Structures are given as C-alpha cells and as structure tokens.
Amino acid sequence: MPLSKIQRQNIITEIIHQIGSPSSNGFLDIDALAAHYGVSKQSVSRILSELQAENRVIAETAGRKKKYTLPREEIERDFPAAGLSEDKVFREYISAFIASAPETPRRNFAYAFTEMLNNAAEHSESEKITVRAAKTECYIEFSIRDYGVGIFRKIAQAMNLEDDTHAFLELAKGKFTTKPQNHSGEGIFFSAKAGDIFLIRCGQIAMTVSGSTRDTGSKYLFKAMDTLEPGTFVNFRIQNDHSETLAEVFDRYAPDGNGFVKTHIPIRLLEHDHIMPIVSRSQAKRLLARVEKFQSVTLDFDGVPEIGQGFADEIFRVFHNNHPEIELIPINCTTAVSNMIRHVCPSESV
Numbered sequence: 001m002p003l004s005k006i007q008r009q010n011i012i013t014e015i016i017h018q019i020g021s022p023s024s025n026g027f028l029d030i031d032a033l034a035a036h037y038g039v040s041k042q043s044v045s046r047i048l049s050e051l052q053a054e055n056r057v058i059a060e061t062a063g064r065k066k067k068y069t070l071p072r073e074e075i076e077r078d079f080p081a082a083g084l085s086e087d088k089v090f091r092e093y094i095s096a097f098i099a100s101a102p103e104t105p106r107r108n109f110a111y112a113f114t115e116m117l118n119n120a121a122e123h124s125e126s127e128k129i130t131v132r133a134a135k136t137e138c139y140i141e142f143s144i145r146d147y148g149v150g151i152f153r154k155i156a157q158a159m160n161l162e163d164d165t166h167a168f169l170e171l172a173k174g175k176f177t178t179k180p181q182n183h184s185g186e187g188i189f190f191s192a193k194a195g196d197i198f199l200i201r202c203g204q205i206a207m208t209v210s211g212s213t214r215d216t217g218s219k220y221l222f223k224a225m226d227t228l229e230p231g232t233f234v235n236f237r238i239q240n241d242h243s244e245t246l247a248e249v250f251d252r253y254a255p256d257g258n259g260f261v262k263t264h265i266p267i268r269l270l271e272h273d274h275i276m277p278i279v280s281r282s283q284a285k286r287l288l289a290r291v292e293k294f295q296s297v298t299l300d301f302d303g304v305p306e307i308g309q310g311f312a313d314e315i316f317r318v319f320h321n322n323h324p325e326i327e328l329i330p331i332n333c334t335t336a337v338s339n340m341i342r343h344v345c346p347s348e349s350v
C-alpha cells in the first residue's frame with residue numbers, strides 16, 4: 001500500500017528531527033522507524049534517498065554503516081576586541097542570518113550571543129575575536145573564540161583555586177565575576193541554560209552543559225582535549241523547537257523579579273573526574289564559597305553515591321547554623337547521602 005501524504009510527512013519530519021537532535025550521532029535506526037510508523041523498511045529507505053537527492057540530508061559511510069548529517073550554512077568573521085559593541089555585531093552580522101528560525105530560539109540565541117561576545121571583549125584580554133554562526137533545518141548555533149588568558153585560568157587565579165577544573169563549580173553556581181563594578185556574574189549561568197548545548201573550552205579542558213530546560217537540572221560533562229589552544233572557545237546551540245523562553249529560565253532562578261536569588265549546584269562538579277570521594281570539610285568550603293549571595297540553594301547530589309561526615313557536617317550543621325536564613329535544599333540523594341545528612345543534622349528532612 002502506498003504511503004499517505006501525512007504518513008510520508010511525519011516520517012520526513014522524524015528523520016530530520018533525529019539527525020538534527022543534540023544527541024544525534026548521525027546513525028538512524030531504519031528498522032525502528034519503519035516499525036514505529038507501521039511501514040516497510042524499503043519505504044523509509046526510499047524517503048531517505050529522496051531527502052538526499054533534495055540535499056536535505058547528507059549521507060556518508062562510516063564503516064559498514066551510513067551516517068547522516070544536515071546541510072549547514074556557516075558564516076565567520078574576525079572582529080577587533082577594542083571598542084567592540086556586541087549589539088552592533090549581532091544586528092549587523094548575525095540577525096539576518098538566523099531570521100528563518102522561530103522567535104524563541106532566536107531571542108535566546110541573541111541573549112547568549114551578546115553575553116558571550118561581551119565576555120570575550122571585556123574579560124579575555126585578547127586583541128581579536130572570531131565569531132562564527134551556523135544554521136541547519138533544525139537548529140541555529142554560534143561560536144565565539146578569543147585568544148586571551150582563558151576563562152578557567154582566569155577564574156582559578158582570581159579565586160586561588162588549586163586546579164583550573166575547579167572553575168566549573170564557580171560557573172555552575174553563578175554570580176561569579178572578576179569585574180564586580182560593572183558585571184554581575186549572570187551571563188554564563190543563564191546562557192548555559194537558555195539553549196540545548198553549551199560548551200566552554202579553555203586550555204585542554206572543555207565543559208559541556210546540556211539538557212538544561214525546566215528543572216531537570218543541567219548535565220555537565222567534561223572532556224580532556226588532545227591539543228592545547230590559547231584563549232577561550234564558547235559554543236552555543238539551540239534547536240528550532242526549543243520552547244522555553246528566556247523569561248521562563250530567569251523565573252526559575254530570579255523569581256518574581258526578585259533578582260538572581262536561587263541557584264542549583266551539582267555536587268559532582270566538586271571532583272569532575274569522579275575519582276576523589278566527596279568527604280572533606282575543605283571540599284564543603286569550596287562548595288559553599290559565595291553561596292551566601294543566594295537565598296535558596298539546591299544541592300544536587302545526582303551521581304554522588306555517598307558523602308563523608310566532615311563534608312556533611314560543614315554544610316548542614318556549621319554553615320546552616322551560621323546562615324539560617326539561607327535555604328539549603330538537598331535533592332537526588334541516595335539513602336547513604338540522606339542518612340549522613342540526618343546524622344549531622346537530625347532535624348533535616350531528606
């Protein structure tokens with residue numbers, strides 16, 4: 001039986017969506033697609049061939065399998081950092097390029113783009129900034145590269161951190177700034193949550209933030225890179241079907257126009273390689289640095305199997321007694337973590 005027009009359209013939409021999704025590795029499960037839509041494998045393969053012929057999908061061979069990508073259009077230009085106006089660059093160079101994307105992704109993109117370009121201009125100490133934008137049928141993306149001091153280095157130096165990777169935690173908390181006179185430390189915190197993929201690379205390490213929408217909590221991933229590059233590289237991508245507006249993102253952490261009063265800290269970020277156990281008072285102090293700037297702090301124990309007594313005591317008894325006005329909300333606790341929190345602070349309900 002031939003496919004109906006609607007069936008065909010649904011399959012096309014799904015194929016494009018799967019190839020263009022943030023988690024796509026380019027492989028398509030044709031059997032699963034055929035089973036899902038109740039059609040033959042040949043029908044799905046035929047649609048795929050037609051999409052390739054129309055240049056809506058690009059196929060390459062990866063071993064014995066085929067890998068698919070979407071055609072991308074890209075623009076790239078260097079700007080001198082001195083006197084750079086991020087709004088002007090956005091209006092004159094980017095705005096028309098992303099005009100075909102829907103309004104919510106375009107607005108979130110504009111916010112993150114101007115914040116990250118402003119960062120490169122004001123914090124990096126680089127003379128030149130390379131701006132790139134890309135688009136496909138499914139998403140819009142930008143990257144900003146500078147050749148300056150490097151973001152993790154800069155934060156580690158400013159905070160006297162032992163290790164550059166400890167800078168991840170400061171960025172995840174938010175409100176970190178090395179220029180408190182005219183900056184507030186919100187740019188990276190909110191940009192990382194405004195899209196679908198956010199990556200910062202500096203030196204030989206990269207931090208990726210994904211799945212940030214609503215309150216699922218962001219997933220942080222670390223990668224050690226083979227090559228050492230100067231400066232900072234930031235990559236932001238947002239899907240065309242992204243529905244969470246910037247106002248909704250702000251409302252999660254700055255509710256009712258009360259300012260940036262809430263944060264969400266993934267405890268795993270304390271030891272990004274997950275080898276060191278989370279046990280000590282010094283780890284707790286690192287976790288709690290600048291936390292008094294917030295009114296409510298969600299402590300996300302996702303991926304942390306257990307914690308030590310000293311660590312728990314420092315947070316849930318010592319800090320809590322010194323700052324009773326700050327709400328500490330532990331979430332995603334294993335039984336071992338909950339038991340330790342109750343052990344040091346019997347009134348805590350976790």
Ligand SMILES: Nc1ncnc2c1ncn2[C@@H]1O[C@H](COP(=O)(O)OP(=O)(O)O)[C@@H](O)[C@H]1O
Nearest residue numbers: 119120123124151177178183184185187188232
């Ligand atoms: N491209 C960069 N190069 C070096 N340091 C950076 C860069 N971008 C950001 N930073 C550091 O990260 C901090 C946090 O950035 P952000 O969240 O945008 O807040 P703000 O710009 O308000 O300080 C900055 O204060 C700066 O110390």
Ligand SMILES: [Mg+2]
Nearest residue numbers: 115119187188
């Ligand atoms: Mg900034």
